[in-house]
Amino acid sequence: MRHWYSILPMILIMSCTADIPFVTGTITQAAPAAPAPKAEPPIPPTPPVQPLRAYGQLVTFPNQMACNDSALVLNALEQTHEEEPVTIGHAEDANGMVQSVYQNYVNRKTRAFTIVMHMIYQDKKLTCLIGSGKNFYLILPEDIRKRLKEPTSQWIR
DSSP states (O other), rough: HHHHHHHHHHHHHHHHOOOOEEESSEEEEOOOOOOOOOOOOOOOOOOOOOOOOEEETTOOOOOOOOEEEEEHHHHHIIISSEEEEEEEEEETTSSSSSSEEEEEEOOOTTTEEEEEEEEEETEEEEEEEEEESSSBBBBHHHHHHHHHOOOOOOTTT
């Protein structure tokens, strides 16, 4: 009987975490209250499903180009990014009037490039950034490459 009283405190301590068989039954701790269910965020409405584009079907994307005064853009390309123009071309309307001029600017050391479009907007010269990237290569036709005595840069192929 003495042994019983010496282990009773241990049985009571252990009963706080688990069911323990007891001489006359089971001592159990009251089950903790169930946690409140978490509120689920509302599910946003599903956007309408776009039909799959058929092969060869024209896709039009909205153009959102960054444009600014030509002098500011060209100064940034030439001074800050050390890029210089390497190509030029223009787009005409049905009457042969030039609507815009396109150019590629390239940094000869890093081969970083920028494609720009120049235009007149509200009687001001604007330049718009179409895109930029790395690893520019100028691909020339074979006959032009043969006429070049020395390719002056690693980016001419």
